[in-house]
Amino acid sequence: MEQILTENQIEIRDLVREYAQNELTSTAQDRDISGEFPKDVMDDLIEMGLTGIGVDEEYGGIGMGQLEKIVAVEELSKVDGAVGGIYSISSILQHALKKYGTKEQKDKYLEEITSGGKMGAFALTEAGAGSDAGATKTTAILDKETNEYVINGSKTFITSGKQAEYVLVFALTNPEAKAKGLSAIIVKKGTPGFTYGKVENKMGIRASETVELVFQDCRVSADNLLGEENKGLSIALSLIDTARIGVSAQAIGIAQGALDLSIKYAKERQQFGKPIANLQGIQWYLATMETKIQAARALTYYAAQLADKGLRHTKEAAMAKLNASETAREVTNLALQIHGGYGYMKDFPLERMYRDAKITEIYEGTSEVQKLVIARSLLK
Numbered sequence: 001m002e003q004i005l006t007e008n009q010i011e012i013r014d015l016v017r018e019y020a021q022n023e024l025t026s027t028a029q030d031r032d033i034s035g036e037f038p039k040d041v042m043d044d045l046i047e048m049g050l051t052g053i054g055v056d057e058e059y060g061g062i063g064m065g066q067l068e069k070i071v072a073v074e075e076l077s078k079v080d081g082a083v084g085g086i087y088s089i090s091s092i093l094q095h096a097l098k099k100y101g102t103k104e105q106k107d108k109y110l111e112e113i114t115s116g117g118k119m120g121a122f123a124l125t126e127a128g129a130g131s132d133a134g135a136t137k138t139t140a141i142l143d144k145e146t147n148e149y150v151i152n153g154s155k156t157f158i159t160s161g162k163q164a165e166y167v168l169v170f171a172l173t174n175p176e177a178k179a180k181g182l183s184a185i186i187v188k189k190g191t192p193g194f195t196y197g198k199v200e201n202k203m204g205i206r207a208s209e210t211v212e213l214v215f216q217d218c219r220v221s222a223d224n225l226l227g228e229e230n231k232g233l234s235i236a237l238s239l240i241d242t243a244r245i246g247v248s249a250q251a252i253g254i255a256q257g258a259l260d261l262s263i264k265y266a267k268e269r270q271q272f273g274k275p276i277a278n279l280q281g282i283q284w285y286l287a288t289m290e291t292k293i294q295a296a297r298a299l300t301y302y303a304a305q306l307a308d309k310g311l312r313h314t315k316e317a318a319m320a321k322l323n324a325s326e327t328a329r330e331v332t333n334l335a336l337q338i339h340g341g342y343g344y345m346k347d348f349p350l351e352r353m354y355r356d357a358k359i360t361e362i363y364e365g366t367s368e369v370q371k372l373v374i375a376r377s378l379l380k
Helices: 007-024 028-034 039-047 066-079 081-089 092-100 103-114 175-181 232-268 280-308 314-339 349-361 367-379
Strands: 120-123 139-143 148-159 166-172 182-188 194-199 210-221
Touching (some): 007 066, 039 081, 066 081, 081 148, 081 232, 081 349, 092 120, 092 166, 092 232, 139 166, 148 166, 166 210, 166 232, 175 182, 182 210, 182 232, 232 280, 232 314, 232 349, 314 349
Antiparallel strands (some): 166 182
16 A cells, blocks of 8 residues: 555654554553553654644644544554554544634634643443434533533543543533434533543453543533534534544554564464465465455545545445454454464463454444445435
8 A cells, every 4th residue: 555655644654653663562461451541652642743633733733634644543553452542533523623613612722632732532422322323312401691501411432531631522402303403512621510430441442441421510611512503413423434434544453463463473383394374274364364454444545535635435434444343353363363372362462452353343333333324325
């Protein structure tokens, strides 16, 4: 794929690749065991300017777009899928502000979460509203006397929710209208009535914090409304398209990391007096892995290029995520098979990669949801 990348994109890829290999490889296992959020790593990514990708310089960014972002996500995910996931989702609020924010909102928030060391989070999912965003129960009722929204409800499985300075919360401003009454509201950490529930103990991407957010009569200025009132569903779906491309890159990175380890192991591991790389069965595994990864990467790059051109990419983002996430599961499984018993041991990174890969088939819409999105685009 190097042939289709620009010089700037290659520079970003090489910068992140060097950082990931030198700084993350030796500590990925520790992060997985502890499950602690890697604030030091995020500080490094901010200092490197990576959180500024896709944001104009006037707001602390370095420009460029989605394709540059996913190149960086892939390189991080090759070494640590949790870090790649954290970095990927960290840009969603930036993207929302760029597309839907007023000038006042951009001036107030954008630079702070681009280069100012603050994080943003995206809060849509609830206990009863995962794939079905229209089943949202959290409400945000406008108090006309104070011009404040009063938010009540809870959000589950929110990535980096406790670390984020600002959370984009989707709540019903017109409960009777259900999905058509959904709005997007920015809530600052520490706002009275905004607290945290359970921090989840997960199977994979354990260093990526996943937390419940709780709102009890949480009052937020009406100025924090992002976009138009009762137009939150279209905003959420647009942001999910962006997030799905990021998950695709995360999945590709995990798969590529597993393939790289498998090639190295196959050349070094001796059985029957020769490297197992000489065995046709192993060669076929490697060929299958490489083909699936390259196909997933091409589909993901295409979706990112459509996004960067401002073209509709809902179907393409769903296709990219469906294909890349299934590829990550299949490739890590084959990689573990190549490594045999060693791959099953926690002393080796493949066991972690195998666990990390699974989430890419679940969050930002399950594989079944992606198939529905793709099919509906064909049948409309």
